[in-house]
Amino acid sequence: MDKMESKRSSYPKSIGYIIANEGAERFSFYGMRSILATFLVFHFFNPTLNPALQITAEAKANETTHFFVSLAYALPFIGGLVADWFFGKYKVIIYVSIVYCIGHLCLALFDHDLEKFKYGLILIAIGAGGIKSCVSANLGDQFTASNKHLMSKVYGWFYFSINAGSVLSTILIPLIYDRYGAKWAFGIPGILMALATVIFFLGRKTYINVPPSGVNKNNFVFISVYALINWRSKKKKQSLLDVAKDKFDHQKVEDVKTVYNVLAVFAFIPIFWALWDQNLSEWVLQATKMDRHILGINLLPEQIQTVNPFFLLVFIPIFNYWLYPFLDKRGLKTTPLRRIGAGLILTAVSFIIIALIQTSIDGGASPSIGWQVLAYAILAAAEVLVSITGLEYAYTQASKSMKSTMIAIWLLTTALGNLFTALVNRSISNGGFFAQFKGADYYWFFIGLLGFFIVIYLFVSPRIKERQETGDLTPIQP
Known part of the structure; x- marks a missing residue:
């Protein structure tokens, strides 16, 4: 009885790797981002500190920063589909983590070459976006019926690692930037991202990996596109999405309707x-x-x-x-x-x-x-x-x-x-x-x-x- 209870109360062995990976990855992301706007202004767009150029320089820095964030938050949609349909979460996390590391390396190496620096930002956005759609879901995958009661506690530590990484990086990286320059300020987040990748790889034998399901045609995109293309088939008192019931699962079409209600x-x-x-x-x-x-x-x-x-x-x-x-x-x-x-x-x-x-x-x-x-x-x-x-x-x-x-x-x-x-x-x-x-x-x-x-x-x-x-x-x- 005690043995069974102990087994029931045990945490998945993979949890430590996932949480440590998350803290290091968030340190790398927020550390880099904490100095991005000021770095772009004072190193690329207005290095001479000309007051006449400051407004334009700040606008260019803000433009670059917001485009970077926009890309990082648009890509999880694609990353989630690729993981669920083709490769599984583990492979996507590993692959995009390597891309992520290369992006950080570009920032550290090309701190005086704007074009190559921007390539680094794109690679980081791909990495952060791909990870964002998989990591927290992968954490949930580690639990079974015997220990799912521990999930909320683990997610608490998961979010603690996110905020700890964020707070530490936004305190330390600006100090490093101020005292040791851009190469170290961008290089250290890169080292942390490499560490995050290694930690996640070391836990590979402990993960519960949910296999990819293949392309699921009964999804939001396919149903919506089909309904739009065949809108002329809509009958009186029918909603536009009801047209898709001719080809897709009826319940899935009803489920898609709930999404559009939320979009309001x-x-x-x-x-x-x-x-x-x-x-x-x-x-x-x-x-x-x-x-x-x-x-x-x-x-x-x-x-x-x-x-x-x-x-x-x-x-x-x-x-x-x-x-x-x-x-x-x-x-x-x-x-x-x-x-x-x-x-x-x-x-x-x-x-x-x-x-x-x-x-x-x-x-x-x-x-x-x-x-x-x-x-x-x-x-x-x-x-x-x-x-x-x-x-x-x-x-x-x-x-x-x-x-x-x-x-x-x-x-x-x-x-x-x-x-x-x-x-x-x-x-x-x-x-x-x-x-x-x-x-x-x-x-x-x-x-x-x-x-x-x-x-x-x-x-x-x-x-x-x-x-x-x-x-x-x-x-x-x-």
Whole structure:
């Protein structure tokens, strides 16, 4: 009996390898990204620190950064399909990890060659995107009926490793960049990624590997495309997707409908990411112009972003165990749609603070970095309300067979938001339409755009019908 209980309570042997791999990989990704925007400005786009070139230089840096993030969040959709249909998660993780390492090597070697440096960013995006769609799902694959009760604890350590890697890298890599230069600052994240790859490889004999299933024709893409091509076959009182029932499984077609119901909410999420991801690029560049003395310490501009995961870890339990129950008991039911709406409003508030800071900078002042920390705190609260709630909403509203699809589409909202911000910055750097939005006007433009979406959301969200069926929430990698 004791033997059986011990077996039942044991953790999979592979868990240590997966969690260690994740922490090292996240260190490499966030460490590289923490200095990316400032490096691009001061090494490539305005190395002479010419004030007349600074606006264009920052726009070019932001454009490159957001295109990189957009690609990294668009590729998980492809990576997940390749893993599920053809190679399995283990092979995809190993293959793209090698690509990932080569990308980091390019950053370290070509810190004075912009074209080759950008090739490195593309390779890293391929690596990060491919891993993002597989690692957390691979972690879940390691559990069986005998130890699945331990899954939530393991995912807790999994997310701890993500945040530990993120926090450590955003503190250390800017210091290394400041004291030892770009080669070491980009090289060390590369070493960590190589270490992550080796750790994952060493655990190869301990993994439970779910074999690829082959091409599944009853999926979201095939059904949607078929319905669009054959739209003329639609009968009265039929939905467009019902046309696909002539060729595909009827239940799968109904499942695809649940995805489109969720898209009515997801349509408002890209604008959130278009603003949110600026805290790791535009806000960092703004911090270079601020007074960064706090408690006798002169912080580097790239280190300020460290407060984001700190506030996030503080707010998650406060919101879940105090704020939501407190409001619910007083009749203010915190439905997912209301949380998302509140999060969008808080995002606008955080950017109003940033716009006011920029107004002060434009006037020649050097405001305290404490104001930006306040903006980070409000933005972290918005992230809890929008990002975490949005993922939960997607899972509870989508049918069981479409939950993996919802992960991919959720990540695509980040890609779309960053793509828009990248295009705005490209326009600015090329002297296009958005070049008129200089200094604080840049932030006020995004605030106005978000305000427009908030007004539409407040009108549309009460009319969105929610399904009562719920499903198990499988965490995904941030």
